[in-house]
Amino acid sequence: MYVAQGVHGLAYGMLLFLVASGLTMVFGMMGILNIAHASFFMLSAYICHQVLALVGSFWLALLVAPVAAAAVGVLCERLLLRRVHAFGHMGELILTVGISLVILEGVKVFWGTESLPIHVPAILEGRLALGGLDYPVYRLFVIGLALVVLGALAALLYTTRLGMVVRAAVSDSGMVNALGINVPVVFMLVFGTGTWLAGVAGVVIAPILTVYPGLADQMGMDAFVVVVTGGLGSLWGAFLVSLILGELNSYGVQFVSQLAPVLMFVFMAIVLAFRPMGLFGERE
């Protein structure tokens, strides 16, 4: 019972990190939290629904939807965000509010407001007995997929030259730019990858939570808490806090079901009261 709950928490924490990792890297380079980030996560879930309705293959949807969401993200970055960069952070931040409003309402126009169920392939249904306990196969699949994606991301970030450039740009984009590296292109890459990661999380979470317009609010808020608490721009902080929040949510629902959503904010308030820059953050 407790173990199964822990596995649920782990699955959610992993997904949370998929969303939050892009958010925190974009913050590192741009200096603002992208309010629209979770909207791309939701958009991906809706595209997944559309692909399922047209083709009927979950695997295809898992491949296509995040890429489509990332394409929209990159377009927004190219056509909108980049142009207001010169006006300072306030403009960028509010622009992302505008983008999130448009995506939210656009989604309602195209797909309506009711929640749409997503069915997983038969192979992922059912439960798996393991060591005297049985787990839903889908949750294990989620954890496995997240581990693979995160492993690939970590390998890219920590073993390649491109990863090195990205990490450097996240911590000091001005200096990297001065060294002759085309930071806007790197930023576009990071933004695209970030929205792609959020998109993967969107598709994967769709069968668990169903697809509805409140999806962005729910996940977005959790991701913001992760990024702010973990330390703005810190991947490790985001990873740690994602897992903590995942477990906090899952055990919270079990023990104090009414107040479970509040636990997260209490955790954040305690951390920020002692460290306003977050657990691993270096700037406010």
Added chain:
Amino acid sequence: MTPAVRRWIGGGLALAGLLAYPHLFGIYFTNVFVTFGIFALYAVSFNLLLGYTGLLSFGHAMYFGAGGYGTALALTHIKGLPLLPALVIGLAAALALAALLAPLMVRVSGTAFSMLHLAFAQLMFVLALKLRAVTGGEDGIGGFRIPPLSIPGLVSIDMKNPSSFYYFAAAVLGLSILVLWFITKTPFGSVIVGVRDNPRRVAYLGYRVPSTKAVVYLLSAGFAGVAGSVYALFQNLISADALHVSNSFIPVSMTMIGGIGSFFGPILGAAIFGVISELTSRYTERVDLVVGLILILVIMYAPLGFMGFVDTIRARARPRVVPPGATEPAR
């Protein structure tokens, strides 16, 4: 005519217009105007933080909601509570919440300030949904008694009559906006602009930056609370929707669209907002789609909002004369 005379005439005409309004336009547009007034005060209180102090809050709805819930709860639970004390309780609720959060909030700025507000407002939203016994959950608190505005022994005006409520709301909201306007013209108003532009220098001049921020924060929260309180009285209902993120983004949009650069920008923004939702809601439910698009366009092409746009055109139309002793308007 001297500017002073012109200002008195302008003010007199505006007052006469306000007084005549419900008789000229009927109940429907009277109610539209009350809604506009509520959101105008809400946006102006928000702009005291954003435009004057440089603090962008993504959770101003919690003070709007605190005011609304304060008044609604007081009227539900206290028998025979008169109108004005109910309003004051709404104000006090918002102030109490702000006083609780201020020690944390004055220490942060920039993105952290915005995000902390987003998070705390969401916390309030979740609490309002979950603490059903107190707040009524999704349904909120509705159908409470709206007391008449009475001066004991003299008059008692029924507030259920839309046009009397209009006068009451116009007086409360108008006075609040005037008080805020007056505050921005005092030396204190200049200090808060200094805090926005160069906090270190303001500290060096001997002003205490955190306490200054705290005072502005309380003022802004308190007047948002008044707006929320009038809103609750007007709708005879306050629900968790008032605390939702989208309600926090409303003053952001209004201020940006109207113009962050001036005191009256947010009021203009509230008016533009009102017209947009009046017009679009006849054709579609998706008013926010239009608002979002306009918001994007404004930030891309007119980052100082409508007011800034007007100023630019005016500046082009005639050469600029700076009167002696004038300072740059607050941005």
